[in-house]
Amino acid sequence: MSEAADLLLEFKDVDTYYGDLHVLKQVNYTIGRGEIVSLLGGNASGKSTTMKTIMGVVRPARGSVVFDGKPIERLATAERVRRGIAPVLEARRLFPRMTVFENLEMGAYTRKRGPEFEQDIERVYALFPRVKERHAQIAGTLSGGEQQMVAIGRALMARPRLICMDEPSMGLAPNFVEQVFATIQEINRQGTTIFMVEQNANMALTVAHRAYVLQTGQVVLSGTAEALRKNPSIREAYLGEMQVTV
Template sequence: MPREDQGPLLEFKAVNTYYGDLHVLKDVNYTIGRGEIVSLLGGNACGKSTTMKTIMGVVRPTRGSVTFDGQPIEKLATSERVKRGIAPVLEARRLFPRMTVYENLEMGAYTQKRGAQFDEDLERVYSLFPRVKERRNQVSGTLSGGEQQMVAIGRALMARPRLICMDEPSMGLSPLYVEQVFDIIQEINRQGTTIFMVEQNAAMALSIAHRAYVLQTGKVVLSGTAAELRENPAIKEAYLGELQVPAAA
């Protein structure tokens, strides 16, 4: 199958997702271009996590289509989506707590063949996160939250993804780690991986994203470049709150 190198990498077209009678995503459209960092903002229970689950195939949309690399994927099994190049960084990290850091990285490469490519990917993760290399034989449940987040991102990279879907990468981390994690996300993006990121910390998210969508009770109410959204009065009031804005702003 010829790969379309133009069109968007991931596209939601009029996606509607229900949990029983509960209408969670309402006619949602997203377009994630190749090489972008796109952020999804919104309050609690607005459909952000459902968006991630819909991309990974944990939840199937009732109506609408999801395409990855020009191909419809909404009917594919999760494992097939991972093989095609979508990897998750899950909310609350969700490492395998009683497996070592190394074994967690191996699980990230589950759909990949072992061999030179695996070693290369492992080296890449270790060079991005020297801390992960130090801790590689430690049981992951004993790591600090920040270290776990690094392993979770490393685990996603081991799948050689073209798209990484991150669910709340800053959640539960100390401000120092948040800075570090966002620097790394930018670095990974510069190395060529597209990032779609759900994030509560809107100020942080908009500081690294190219574009963003704002989701409210299951509907996209705003979208635009990160710069536009940072200046949008509604966003400033609802998500950026004066205290979160860096002093320089």
């Protein structure tokens, strides 16, 4: 990814702290337009902090986060959403007392209500027939897998250029995991760039074009998904080929 015009998101030497705790250390990522990029790494390596740094939940102490050619690290979260970044963060954070439909509506709050709204709802229902079936149900009563689908659907309602996902497969049964990843690929084919944290390395390296590996806040490996699948240390640490001691 060398052409700046093809880059949608960049981290340039980003350092992020929580108080004195130095979590991201001189981190660089590049996400090209149209890519699916996975972020792998052990617990507490800084994966969720990466997503929070993109969304503005935490601000980097040093370095720059560039979206569509412009630095965004000083912008409020709502402005980042308006510019086209949509989060699907940990724990899904649906509005539990609202219906499924109302949750999807909330995803479109940054846009003017118009005919596209109906199209977008239909697109979400086409991707997730289950969400359509359950549109009138109170979101807090959905199963975990159904909530994940609504969370992804809600992100799509913002018509984002980039979706940031934190562990989309967490807590899902295997058949749901496959469905969610198939949908992620379909969303990508329809033109949305995707950056996702995923513990399921097998799945992550199957659907992604490229991936980064974080270890205690530093990028220790990156490359095409194909190259990483063949990398012996990835195979040992993440693809379950040997017992690991980290």
